[in-house]
Amino acid sequence: MRPLGEDSAPQMARLDPRVSRLRYRLERLMLTPLFRFTLRVVLPMAISFGAVSAWFAVPENREGFVTMVEDVRLQVESRPEFQVKLMAIDGAAPGTAEDIRTILALDFPVSSFDLDLDGMQEAVIGLDAVRSARLRIRQGGVLQVDVVERIPAVLWRHEAGLDLLDEGGVLVGPAPARIDFPDLPVIAGESAELAVAEALALHAVAEPIRGRLRGLERMGARRWDVVLDRGQRILLPEAGAVQALERAIAMDQAVDMLARDVVAVDLRLPHRPTIRMTEKAAEAMRDFKAIEAGGVIGQ
Amino acid sequence: MIELYESQRAMRNMRKAAMQRGVVAILDVGSSKIACLVLRFDGTDPSEDGIGSLAGQSGFRVIGAATTRSRGVRFGEIATMAETERAIRTAVQAAQKMAGIRVDHVIACFSGSDPRSYGLAGEVEVRGVTVDEQDVARVLSACDVPDFGHGREVLHAQPVNFALDHRSGLIDPRGQIGNGLSVDMHMLTVDAQAIQNLAHCVKRCDLELAGIASSAYASGISALVEDEQELGAACIDMGGGATGVSIFIKKHMIYADAVRMGGDHVTSDISMGLQVPMANAERIKTFYGGVVATGMDDREMIETGGETGDWEHDRRTVSRAELIGIMRPRVEEILEEVRARLDAAGFDHLPSRQIVLTGGASQIPGLDGLAAKILGQQVRLGRPLRVHGLPQAATGPGFASAVGLCLFAAHPQDEWWDFEIPVDRLPARSFRRAVKWFRDNW
Structure with missing residues (x-):
C-alpha cells in the first residue's frame, strides 16, 4: 500500500487535533459575514465616534477646539503671501476713482481672505459713473480694479438741474454747466430720459442744422420737438420722427424754410406738413394775397 | 406511514434552505476517518434541459475539504458521542477555514447500524384516464410495508420501477393512459438509534442536518460509472469498521447491506x-x-x-x-461475507455482474485478484468521480462515499417523501381547523 496523503498534505487540511467547543463556536462566529462586518467596520467606527463625542461633550474641550481652529485660521490668513497692500484702479476718471476708494473704504494691509470681492464688485458697479468693473487680487498683493466708465451721451435738463445720461439713458452724473459739454445734445421734457436712443438718432440726423439746434423736448412723454434758436420748433410725429426730421431739413435746404419767419414746422401729420408763421408774417402774407388778387392795400 | 416521514420531509426543507444559501457541508462519518467537504452551489441547475455538462455533476464546487481521525465510531456507528462530536467539530472547522465561509447545513452519511433492504410493491386502479400525481401518491402509499420492527427507521425509500397495466420499466408514469398502476419500491431501514445519535452529534455542533444517506448508497453513486449503474453492478465500499454493499440496476439502488468488518x-x-x-x-x-x-x-x-x-x-x-x-484470511473472510450478502440478494440473476471495490481498504495490493476469485470475474477497483474543486488528496477510493454524497446533495433521487401525500390520507384535523378559521373570520 502506498502512504496515505503524505505527499499531498499541503493541499488539504489533514488534522488530528482536538477543537474545543468554545474555539469552534468562536471560529464560526468569525466566519459569519455580518459579524465580521460589524467587527471590522461598525465597531471601530462606533468606538471612534463615541470617543470623539465624549471628548466634545465637555464644554472646555469644545471651546479649546474652536479656539485652536480660529488660531490656525488666523495664522494662515495673516501670512504675508495672503496680504493685500494696495489698490490699483484702471480705466476710471480721477473723480470716479476717488468715489471708488471712498465706497470700498479699505484700510490696507488686509488679508485676502477678508475681502468680499463679489460684494465689492457690486458696490463699485452701483456707482453711477461705472458701467462694469472687474476686481481681482494680483500677484504681489495688489487689489486690481478694472473699471469701464459710462460715457455721457446727452444732457438732461429737468426740475432738479442738469444731469449727464449715457446712450442707454442711465445717469452718469451731474453736469456743472451746459457750456462744459458743448457737443452733447440737451433733452428735456416729460420722460425724456426714457427715449435717449431716439434723441441721439435725431441729433445725428440734425447735422445740417446743428448750429441752430438748441435741444430736443419730449412732448407728453410720447413725441419729440426739435427746438431751434429764435423760438422755432419742429414738431415731430410719434412714429417715424427721424424721417420727418430729415424731411424738414430737406425742405429747409430746398426753400430755406427755417430762415424765414416761421414759428413752428408741424410734421405731426406726415401727409400734411403745416407751418405756423408769426403774426406779422401772416399779415404780410394776407396783404400779398390781396395784392395778387388785385385789391388795394389797406381797404 | 406519513408521520414516519415527517423528519425526512423536514430534512428536505432544510436542504432546500441550504440550496438557497448556496453552501452545504458533506460529512462522511466513518470508522477510521471523518471527512468534511464544503460545497458551494453556483445556481446553475443542469438538470433543467436533460443531461447537462458532465452528466449532471456540474452546478456545485468543493471549496473546502478536511479529514480528521475518527474517534468514537465503531463498525460505522457512533459509539462515543462526545468523541464523535469533537471529531465532527474538528473536521467541520478545518473545512470551513479552508472554504472561508460559515456552513450551517450538513448532509451526513454513515455505513453501519445494520441496514436492511426491503422490496415493496403496491398496486392501485388509476382514477382518471391518465395517471396524475395523486395516482402516483396513492400507489406509493398502497405499498404493503413490511414489519421492519420497533426501533428502526427508514433511511431510503425509492420507487424503482413503475408498471402501467402490462408495461413495466416506466420511470415516470405521469400523463400516461392506463388502468392499473403498480410500483416497486426499495426501502432501506437502519437502527433509529444510530440516526438519532448522529443527529444529536450534528446538532451539538450547531449544524442543521439537511439530509442523511447510507454510505453504501453514496459510494455506489460515485464509484460506479453510468452504464454500470444502468446494467447492474455491486459496489463494495471497504471502510475501516464496516464494509458496505450496494447493488444498482437501472440507476436505482435495489439492495444495500453492510458487513461489520473492515x-x-x-x-x-x-x-x-x-x-x-x-x-x-x-x-x-x-x-x-x-x-x-x-x-x-x-x-x-x-x-x-x-x-x-x-x-x-x-x-x-x-x-x-x-x-x-x-x-x-481476514480479507478473505470479509469478501466471503460480502459474497454471502450478494448471494442472498440474488446478485447472480442480474444481467451484468460487475463488482466495484472501493473504500480505503480496497487499496490493499492484489485485492482485485483475490476478490475475483471469491466474488466473480468482473471485478475492478473503483475511485470516486472527479468533481469540481476536489483536492488531490480527496480523490482516493477512501473518499468515494464523501464524493457520492456531494452528488446526492446536488441531485437527490426521488424518495417516497418527495412525492405528494394522497388527499384521503391527509390528516382530517387540519381541514377541520381551516373550516373553523373560515367560520371564525368571515
Whole structure:
C-alpha cells in the first residue's frame, strides 16, 4: 500500500487535533459575514465616534477646539503671501476713482481672505459713473480694479438741474454747466430720459442744422420737438420722427424754410406738413394775397 | 406511514434552505476517518434541459475539504458521542477555514447500524384516464410495508420501477393512459438509534442536518460509472469498521447491506499476530500489506518496531510473507461475507455482474485478484468521480462515499417523501381547523 496523503498534505487540511467547543463556536462566529462586518467596520467606527463625542461633550474641550481652529485660521490668513497692500484702479476718471476708494473704504494691509470681492464688485458697479468693473487680487498683493466708465451721451435738463445720461439713458452724473459739454445734445421734457436712443438718432440726423439746434423736448412723454434758436420748433410725429426730421431739413435746404419767419414746422401729420408763421408774417402774407388778387392795400 | 416521514420531509426543507444559501457541508462519518467537504452551489441547475455538462455533476464546487481521525465510531456507528462530536467539530472547522465561509447545513452519511433492504410493491386502479400525481401518491402509499420492527427507521425509500397495466420499466408514469398502476419500491431501514445519535452529534455542533444517506448508497453513486449503474453492478465500499454493499440496476439502488468488518480488523489482526501496537500495525499494513504472497516476500524483512523498552522485542523483524499470511484470511473472510450478502440478494440473476471495490481498504495490493476469485470475474477497483474543486488528496477510493454524497446533495433521487401525500390520507384535523378559521373570520 502506498502512504496515505503524505505527499499531498499541503493541499488539504489533514488534522488530528482536538477543537474545543468554545474555539469552534468562536471560529464560526468569525466566519459569519455580518459579524465580521460589524467587527471590522461598525465597531471601530462606533468606538471612534463615541470617543470623539465624549471628548466634545465637555464644554472646555469644545471651546479649546474652536479656539485652536480660529488660531490656525488666523495664522494662515495673516501670512504675508495672503496680504493685500494696495489698490490699483484702471480705466476710471480721477473723480470716479476717488468715489471708488471712498465706497470700498479699505484700510490696507488686509488679508485676502477678508475681502468680499463679489460684494465689492457690486458696490463699485452701483456707482453711477461705472458701467462694469472687474476686481481681482494680483500677484504681489495688489487689489486690481478694472473699471469701464459710462460715457455721457446727452444732457438732461429737468426740475432738479442738469444731469449727464449715457446712450442707454442711465445717469452718469451731474453736469456743472451746459457750456462744459458743448457737443452733447440737451433733452428735456416729460420722460425724456426714457427715449435717449431716439434723441441721439435725431441729433445725428440734425447735422445740417446743428448750429441752430438748441435741444430736443419730449412732448407728453410720447413725441419729440426739435427746438431751434429764435423760438422755432419742429414738431415731430410719434412714429417715424427721424424721417420727418430729415424731411424738414430737406425742405429747409430746398426753400430755406427755417430762415424765414416761421414759428413752428408741424410734421405731426406726415401727409400734411403745416407751418405756423408769426403774426406779422401772416399779415404780410394776407396783404400779398390781396395784392395778387388785385385789391388795394389797406381797404 | 406519513408521520414516519415527517423528519425526512423536514430534512428536505432544510436542504432546500441550504440550496438557497448556496453552501452545504458533506460529512462522511466513518470508522477510521471523518471527512468534511464544503460545497458551494453556483445556481446553475443542469438538470433543467436533460443531461447537462458532465452528466449532471456540474452546478456545485468543493471549496473546502478536511479529514480528521475518527474517534468514537465503531463498525460505522457512533459509539462515543462526545468523541464523535469533537471529531465532527474538528473536521467541520478545518473545512470551513479552508472554504472561508460559515456552513450551517450538513448532509451526513454513515455505513453501519445494520441496514436492511426491503422490496415493496403496491398496486392501485388509476382514477382518471391518465395517471396524475395523486395516482402516483396513492400507489406509493398502497405499498404493503413490511414489519421492519420497533426501533428502526427508514433511511431510503425509492420507487424503482413503475408498471402501467402490462408495461413495466416506466420511470415516470405521469400523463400516461392506463388502468392499473403498480410500483416497486426499495426501502432501506437502519437502527433509529444510530440516526438519532448522529443527529444529536450534528446538532451539538450547531449544524442543521439537511439530509442523511447510507454510505453504501453514496459510494455506489460515485464509484460506479453510468452504464454500470444502468446494467447492474455491486459496489463494495471497504471502510475501516464496516464494509458496505450496494447493488444498482437501472440507476436505482435495489439492495444495500453492510458487513461489520473492515480494514480496522485487518489492523487489529496484525497487531495481535505480530504483538505490535495498533499504530505500528497500521503503518506496517499501509506500507507492506498485501494479499498475494510470492517467493520474494519470504526474503523481504519488515522491522516491527515498538515502544515496549524490551530491546529484543522492539527489534524483531517479520517477513512480508508472514504479514500477508495474517492479512489474507481476514480479507478473505470479509469478501466471503460480502459474497454471502450478494448471494442472498440474488446478485447472480442480474444481467451484468460487475463488482466495484472501493473504500480505503480496497487499496490493499492484489485485492482485485483475490476478490475475483471469491466474488466473480468482473471485478475492478473503483475511485470516486472527479468533481469540481476536489483536492488531490480527496480523490482516493477512501473518499468515494464523501464524493457520492456531494452528488446526492446536488441531485437527490426521488424518495417516497418527495412525492405528494394522497388527499384521503391527509390528516382530517387540519381541514377541520381551516373550516373553523373560515367560520371564525368571515
